[in-house]
Amino acid sequence: MADLVFVVPADKHHQAKRPMLGIHVSSSEQGVRIESVIENSIAQAAGLEEGDLITSAAGSAVRSTGELVKIIRRQAPGTWLPLDVLRDGKQIGIVAKFPPTSARIDSDADKLLSRLR
Numbered sequence: 001m002a003d004l005v006f007v008v009p010a011d012k013h014h015q016a017k018r019p020m021l022g023i024h025v026s027s028s029e030q031g032v033r034i035e036s037v038i039e040n041s042i043a044q045a046a047g048l049e050e051g052d053l054i055t056s057a058a059g060s061a062v063r064s065t066g067e068l069v070k071i072i073r074r075q076a077p078g079t080w081l082p083l084d085v086l087r088d089g090k091q092i093g094i095v096a097k098f099p100p101t102s103a104r105i106d107s108d109a110d111k112l113l114s115r116l117r
Contacts, residue, residue, distance in 0.1 A: 021072050021081075021096060023048060027064045030086065031055040046083075046096035053086040077101055 022041020025032045032054045037043050054062050057071045058081055075081055078100035085092050 021048075025054075025065050025068065028053065032062050032065055032068045042096050042098060046094050048083075048085070048094060048096070049087065051087070054083055055086055055091070056084040057081060 020042070022038040022043040024035045024038075026035055027033075030053055034043075034048055034050055034052045034054065036050050037048055054068060056062055057068055058074075060067070060071060062068045062071070072081070075098050077098055079098050081096045081098065083094045083096060085094050
């Protein structure tokens with residue numbers, strides 16, 4: 001199982017260059033199966049669900065977790081990632097939007113740090 005989760009910067013001055021989708025996945029013969037979706041992630045906002053099978057991303061067929069990771073890593077902040085997903089036997093299109101910066105992550109990290117002080 002590969003983890004595709006948010007990168008949390010060590011400090012608020014270090015911005016994450018590439019946001020992550022926010023899913024746990026495994027490879028299958030037909031594509032990449034979503035094992036779980038992380039709460040408040042890009043994947044959850046896009047409507048991805050546990051059990052979905054990602055068959056293509058950014059117009060390229062996806063047959064392994066490694067292929068999906070490579071495509072996601074090429075995403076720049078502020079871009080859209082089109083995904084073809086098999087859900088309940090039906091092919092659907094989903095678009096995940098990557099935020100322009102990691103400002104939301106920094107905000108969440110600041111809230112957590114303030115609780116620890």
